[in-house]
Amino acid sequence: MLSKRSILSIALTALCLFSWPVQAKSAQWVTQNSSVLTRLLGVFFADRHQGWVVGSNGLLLTTKDGGIHWERKAALNREVLRDVYFLDPQRGFVLGEYTVFNRPASDVPKSRAFLLASDDSGKSWSDVNLVNEELKPDDPKQYNGGGIVRLVFVDDRTGWACGEAGLMMVTRDAGRTWFRQPLPINKLYFDVSALDESSAWTVGGGGVVLRTVDGGKNWNEQITGTTKTLRGVHFIDSKRGWAVGSDGTIMATTNGGNRWQAQASGCTENLNAVYFTSKSEGWAAGDRGVLLHTMDGGTQWERIALKTRSDLTRFFFIAPDCGWVVGTNGAIFKYQP
16 A cells, blocks of 8 residues: 555656646747848837838738738838837838938928828828928928938827937827927937837937937937947836947946946847847847847847848837847748747
């Protein structure tokens, strides 16, 4: 007859064996087939299934199954589409840039940027006038025709867009009208990260970082200690943020940017995007297929092997275990369990 201890031991062993097959597997990056060789520059998902990708030559890709299948829509135009953002599954925006030969002749000044809006999940698009008709042509809050490279919203009304020559635009009415916000440093700004209608950061050439805490009425410089161009920035709260850029540069702050510290990336390639899903776990992506991962806030960064040499340009995460990164040559990778 088995002792009580033996019976308990057998029961625990059986329980462990029974539980083993249902343990969650670690997430990994898997290739998705875009069926294009275009340079991809923007990605956005409304949920785990419905998403959009934009790129060069007016490219717009859509998916309804999380990227298992991507559908190429008719080209919106033949211009560079730099970013895409949706306020909800129906209402969205695409940000683009005209080539020098295609800028509208009637524009004074001739606009480099254009903004398109959709209210039917991207089936059709209409032009958004960046020139605010309520303002005089010489008003400093008026759009000056400069190039815009990045777009972000913090809710269904407030959004920012940054670009060349110190250009910063803001909307308070869901993208219907836009106003310029004067920046104290005249640089090309590559990215903007915003937490709410008051707090935002933007990064750009020469290692510049600017912060606003009053909705953009004032933008103040933060000293980073680097002169490397910063191409991506992401804050998860009012204290913790990261910026990445040229030559493998990673900068981090734990006090809202009052002090920035360099983190060792272990690479020399240009880093173009950064995204943190928590205060400890984050990702950075860059040229020649560089993908970095940290589980300790960036104290240590580990290089993740991807089967690509494409330049990775942009992240989007809908959840810590569900995200995408896109890049040149039509590269799309999904992070999933």
